[in-house]
Amino acid sequence: MTSKVICIVLGGGQGSRLSPLTATRSKPAVPIAGKYRLVDIPISNCLHSGITRIYVLTQFNSASLNKHIKNTYHFSSFSEAFVDILAAEQTPTSGSWFQGTADAVRQSLHHLAVHEFDYVLILSGDQLYQMDFEAMIDQHITKQAEISIATIPVHVNDVPGFGILKTDADNLVTSFVEKPKTDFDKLVSDVSDEMKAQERIYLASMGIYIFNRSLLYELLQGNERTDFGKEIIPDSITSHKVISYQYEGYWTDIGTIPSFFDANLGLTDDIPQFNLFDKNYIFTRARMLPPSKVSGTHLEKSIISDGCIVNASHITRSIIGIRTRIGLDTIIENCYIMGSDNYQNLEEIEAARESDSPIMGIGDRCCIKNAIIDKNTYIGNDVKINCGKRLEDGDYGSYTVQDGIVVVKKRAVIPNGTVI
Numbered sequence: 001m002t003s004k005v006i007c008i009v010l011g012g013g014q015g016s017r018l019s020p021l022t023a024t025r026s027k028p029a030v031p032i033a034g035k036y037r038l039v040d041i042p043i044s045n046c047l048h049s050g051i052t053r054i055y056v057l058t059q060f061n062s063a064s065l066n067k068h069i070k071n072t073y074h075f076s077s078f079s080e081a082f083v084d085i086l087a088a089e090q091t092p093t094s095g096s097w098f099q100g101t102a103d104a105v106r107q108s109l110h111h112l113a114v115h116e117f118d119y120v121l122i123l124s125g126d127q128l129y130q131m132d133f134e135a136m137i138d139q140h141i142t143k144q145a146e147i148s149i150a151t152i153p154v155h156v157n158d159v160p161g162f163g164i165l166k167t168d169a170d171n172l173v174t175s176f177v178e179k180p181k182t183d184f185d186k187l188v189s190d191v192s193d194e195m196k197a198q199e200r201i202y203l204a205s206m207g208i209y210i211f212n213r214s215l216l217y218e219l220l221q222g223n224e225r226t227d228f229g230k231e232i233i234p235d236s237i238t239s240h241k242v243i244s245y246q247y248e249g250y251w252t253d254i255g256t257i258p259s260f261f262d263a264n265l266g267l268t269d270d271i272p273q274f275n276l277f278d279k280n281y282i283f284t285r286a287r288m289l290p291p292s293k294v295s296g297t298h299l300e301k302s303i304i305s306d307g308c309i310v311n312a313s314h315i316t317r318s319i320i321g322i323r324t325r326i327g328l329d330t331i332i333e334n335c336y337i338m339g340s341d342n343y344q345n346l347e348e349i350e351a352a353r354e355s356d357s358p359i360m361g362i363g364d365r366c367c368i369k370n371a372i373i374d375k376n377t378y379i380g381n382d383v384k385i386n387c388g389k390r391l392e393d394g395d396y397g398s399y400t401v402q403d404g405i406v407v408v409k410k411r412a413v414i415p416n417g418t419v420i
Helices: 040-048 063-072 101-112 133-142 156-161 193-197 213-220 228-236 257-266 346-354
Strands: 005-010 053-058 082-087 119-124 127-129 147-154 163-167 173-178 202-212 242-246 251-253 298-300 314-316 331-337 367-373 399-402 405-408
Touching: 005 040, 005 101, 040 053, 040 119, 040 127, 053 063, 053 101, 063 082, 101 119, 101 213, 101 228, 119 133, 119 213, 127 202, 133 147, 133 202, 133 242, 147 163, 147 228, 156 202, 173 228, 173 242, 202 213, 202 228, 213 228, 251 257, 257 331, 257 367, 257 405
Parallel strands: 005 053, 005 119, 053 082, 147 242, 298 314, 314 331, 331 367, 367 405
Antiparallel strands: 119 202, 127 251, 147 202, 163 173, 163 202, 399 405
8 A cells, every 4th residue: 555545635724613623723733532643543544554655634722733743753864754744835836725615625636646646535634533544445446446435335314515426336336425415315225134123224424535546636736626525526527437445343423522522431431433453453652651640539431541640539520631630538439531731830839829829730629520621731729620511512712512511721720618
């Protein structure tokens, strides 16, 4: 795969549906599972599939992502492997930002031209899945496809939220409808017996594409089409050989706060659908952190990342991110605590206590339920978050509420005794 394929990971737009987590970072840079970033998922899938030349396209809040890529993905000086950022830029031929997925790739084609490759793999930077791209590429080559689209069988209830493809017995895509509202019967495709038993008989596009090199250039140059899902793919079905690659494993599109929250807490299940302990582990930044220290805490179905100091009463179905400090007699239930980028030293902690100010982390005697606590927050003693009646959605300054999930913003300071 190393010489045949080059990969483009689409960093997404403003990520407004993931706000406030995307207020200071791009979607691919959002922390996940306590120690990773979302962008680590597609990149790890590529590396395990033998694809080692990867561009990540981004334009909004890219500094955090640039730093993560720079500090994480290092290869031998004798290797052609790379993971590079391509940020939107003004050039003599283009003075605008990326207008969509296809436009982002169009504006980046001149960077690809210096490499030898036959196929372009295009991925999204905000999905959670483990997939063997080598198998997809092998099918693409065997069936002499010009475009391949990864698809996943979905239930009829999910159809209105996806682009749905109709295929024939040879996996050839015959039609495509973006988020259909009616005539579902016309969109049923052939799926495995296991999928039929689950009534997952519709094929949804996963936003994962393979294009032959020459065709990609042909489709993108000389026109102003800006989006793959809405324009390029539908327009290509009648004029080019477009093949579906059916994937039946776990996959979720992390585009909203509820989906992000559910995907993270799902990792705490006894046998999670997305298995972090699989042999195809997720690559991320190597940190020289001490092991976590836990004292007097009852832990149940929880993940504790590196470098934590935990003195809580009990933690249930939660993810505790790197360098998190949790005080005495605190209760954490159904939460994702992202952790911190650094530790406070003893002098800083003592000065905060003398001034009755919160220290970085979570204080003593707190109760926090159904919440996402972003990085580098200061939550004081005796703070109650989401421990009473359901909260109304909205932005409340230092935190937001969406579908009953409280999101405490990055670097927020929650004073002692606060009740949310």
